[in-house]
Amino acid sequence: MPVDLRMPPKLRPGDRVAVLSPSFAAPGLFPERHEQAMRRVRDVLGLEPVEFPTTRRLGATPAERAADLTAAWADPSIRAVFATIGGDDQLTVLPHLDPAVFRADPKPFFGFSDNTNLLNWLWGHGLAAYHGGSTMMHLARGEGVQPVHLATLRAALFDGGDLVIAPVDSFSEEEVDWHEPRALTESAPATPSPGRVWHRPDTVVSAPTWGGCLDILHWNLAAGRWIRPAGDYEGCVLLLETSEEMPSAEDVFHMLRNFGERGLLRQFPAVLVGTAKATHFMSPRPVPERQKFRDEQREAILRAFGTYHPSAMIVFGVDFGHTDPQYVLPHGGRITVDGPARTITAHYS
Structure with a gap:
């Protein structure tokens, strides 16, 4: 393949991870569900979730959401990035991103739906990620995280190997x-x-x-x-x-x-x-x-x-x-x- 894709490194228990809303800031509309997802990042995954300014801010501009993505990748203490949910305008965020920042410190990114925009953008700049995962849909699921979701999420974050x-x-x-x-x-x-x-x-x-x-x-x-x-x-x-x-x-x-x-x-x-x-x-x-x-x-x-x-x-x-x-x-x-x-x-x- 002409594109040389780099796999992001694995995490360790206790690592800090960004929880962002690159599309729709659903945590601003459903704070209780968002808090449940944040607890499960801590209790189920053993990681420390970190919010950024637009995680809960409804109506944040594409440039503001891009600034949070950039800040998460530029912060060496953040070791992975989770999208809270999808949306319908992440395409407008992409022009505000600088590939050099993302290439300098590859990190696992988890998202799907409208987050296909960022997945595709990362792929186009040589960075592998993960299709799937939404803190508010899958980690905050009422009856708990589905076993197959959790197993593949853990494999992507920590364990590696083949499933x-x-x-x-x-x-x-x-x-x-x-x-x-x-x-x-x-x-x-x-x-x-x-x-x-x-x-x-x-x-x-x-x-x-x-x-x-x-x-x-x-x-x-x-x-x-x-x-x-x-x-x-x-x-x-x-x-x-x-x-x-x-x-x-x-x-x-x-x-x-x-x-x-x-x-x-x-x-x-x-x-x-x-x-x-x-x-x-x-x-x-x-x-x-x-x-x-x-x-x-x-x-x-x-x-x-x-x-x-x-x-x-x-x-x-x-x-x-x-x-x-x-x-x-x-x-x-x-x-x-x-x-x-x-x-x-x-x-x-």
Whole structure:
């Protein structure tokens, strides 16, 4: 690969970590949930969380949020950075960042959804990170942190090594209203997992990853300045998932078609597709219609790759992105997709 990616160093118990809001400052709206997440950073992870000026500041400007990111990376006592949640305008933060500051002291960054902007920006400047993790969604989860989330988060932070990303038996795509006190102790009901679907599982691919939330990657493509030349992604494993905005199958096809016309899709010999969120409290969908939504999305993705990279191996229904439980996956680190064995292994070393 033309980009030489650097893996961030591991942490030690007691290290200080930044808890930032590079997108939406949800801690300002839901302080009790934020405080629960901060306690779990201390009690469950054994780390010391550090807030910055815009962590709770609703309406902070892109430049102000960028200043907090810069300050976190410039502070040698901060050894990792957690995003509190996603949002919808992190793209406007990127122009205010100086790559030299981030390269000088690589640190693990954890985020997904709108944080795909920063993940992609870091990758483009040679820095690996982690797709997944949201203090207010996953660490503050009412019934506690999901075991698979915690295991991969610990591997990324401390342990390293290899973990099999196994299918889960049940999952949830619903929400408990954070305005309700019960959200601090209860979680949304779980239903049987839709399971995985393997397409062309006849090869073994072990390579660095790139990607994230398709909606956000498409914004990066539209902006033009944040996507590298297509050949820089050659041989990577593509991570692909969609957000709570639940784009239609046609929208998914059109976004991937645009990536295909850019020459991007043919760079990826293996693709992992996250379990698609098919309902949202602001746009609920009956249970029987949710699998139809996922099936239609799968067909749209297959249609795009059928045009631009028909030999790609694709795994649908992997538990990352906008789903619960959520695996934290390397972004720029290596994943092995073994088609004949039907296994996915993430390498956290």
